Amino acid sequence: MKAVIKSSPGPGFIEVDVPVPEPGTSEVRIRVEAASICGTDIHLYDWNPWAAGRVVPPRIMGHEICGVIDAIGSGVTDRAVGTRVAVESHIVCRTCPECLRGEFHVCRNTSILGVDRDGGFAEFIAVPSVNTWPLWDDCDPAVGAAMEPVGNAVHATSVADLSGSTVVVMGAGPIGCACCAIARAKGAAHIIAVDRSPFRAALAKTMGADAGCTLEPGASMQEVISQVLGDREVDGVLEMSGAVEAIQTAVHLVRPGGWISMLGLGDAPVAVDFSTDVVMRGLTLYGIVGRELFATWEETTRLIRTGAISMTSLITDRLPFTGSAIDEAVRRLKKGTSGKIVLTR
Template sequence: MNRTMKAVVKQDRARGAVLKEVPVPTCGAQEVLIKVKATSICGTDVHIYEWDEWSASRVKPPYVFGHEFSGEVVETGSLVKSVKVGDQVSAETHIVCGRCPQCMSGNAHICEKTEIIGVDRDGCFAEYVVLPEENIWQNEKSLPWDEASIQEPMGNAVHTVLAGETAGRTAAIIGCGPIGLMACAVAKAAGAAEVFAIDLNPYRLELAQSQGADYIVNPLENDPVQYIREKTGGRGVDIVCEMSGHPVAMNQGFKMATNGGRISILSLPVRPVEIDITNDIVFKGLTVQGITGRKMFQTWQQTAGLLRSDKMDAASIITHRFPLEDFEKGFDLMLDGKCGKVVLHP
């Protein structure tokens, strides 16, 4: 094997990234080396690429970023037992300690010592990536590489939508980026009675409709709270999945939720958000959930099951594909909002 590889590197503490040759990562005794077949761009990657306030406070260039992928195992460490060369895999990208109270009580997805590949350590925008054996997810050989690469973000959507009862409920998905689009599809697959998709981007609203949204709402054309109340007989929706991170949209989410409903928040607002806790949470008896990552590995099992079913068309969420060398085209599309999921091929 050539001991260097192509990789997209966050080189400097500034906007952008570079394609360069870097060493192939070394496989430790309890680790697995994977040849990346497909890797997709996440909103977190866009934050890092743009070098916003959050990324400037979190990541430490230079390093390889990217954290969503599928690939083939090409080397295993001497102590690895459950994975073998030739396996087709993806990976849980949160590397956890296994010993904190959260890990030891079955809540490893909120481990207090979590490291994320492509954020806190080298990631998968490269020809090869190395990960601990315990993070490996075995894919069925029939699952295409591109679709396998989006299981990690799809898991975010699954975790958010299925964080409470969904079947027969009304749901609003606020923010129709790639994970919001997946949330529309997951909600319908899980039996939601009606799904409202809310976004300012007409392109993505059309995609949301193709993913099963019953109603699409552009706040520039209709007040989302008033529109949803009209469509629900004045009650509001049972479930709000907040994917936008925008303070105005988040406030609207609390106001459109029905009494006794739930709000599941996956988004990461870049500044504090002011919420009317008295009237919009306490008096309404809302359940408010912060959603991070995926339950390890319950959410992966649910995601794989949805991909096996005929209730979701994951391929339709992928709108663009580029060779790794053209990564900038993918980021430009993400920044313009004129795409669903963008997949890169090393």
């Protein structure tokens, strides 16, 4: 089968022929219909320090996947051939202390598809059956693939009661844009999104933000946000960018007693005056990793099926399922001229 892999340490992916995987015990094999491209894939493509420290090539890339089960391994009784599924990309051990507490999303032995084991930029993938999420009849495979990152937004927005609140979304990539839609659905009174890309700031507005601010080079994020904020107080920040300025602005921007939900990953430690800006102001910071298994998937399904999250707006680009299309997708994502990009067959 064709698969897009990281063949050796260094930038880029290549398309190669590899054997079709056989499903192991408790696994299913999925014929992949759609896969979407993530910011993590860009780090892997560029081979940044995180990728270099974690990934052992050769490795099939891709962790946002939808397809149809075409074979089941021994011991699988809860899934059937022919079922269309989305895939939870975090494979957890179910035996560590966190797993035993039901906190699977912080499993200390998590293995991530397309990072720690072979992913889904391929014709087929074998995964544990418990990592598949059966989809509804007539679910668009592109939507199924994008449920994984939308789940990140559902998780990030679950930390506080958003109704009546003013929230700022920092970083209007696909997850930030999904946060805008969810905050709107949950009754937030005022939603301000900010991004360096005018396209993405506009998309955030389409998705549900009241204001989508473009941060011009050299401009102060605090000033840009304050201008649209007027005399409103910010109850919470959804920090989806990982940018140093965003995090440092967030701790000043939220009102005393407010919260910051942090999902964006930066490249280096960030200096914050915790005593003055966090402790003395009584802020609550939440680190958001992955999705809660599987409450987040239930809520994501509900939000998409009720139309609260417009997936047709969020998925801006559909490309063929080829290695060269992934190169093109990485280029477009770096330019900031797209929302979610999905490869489809």
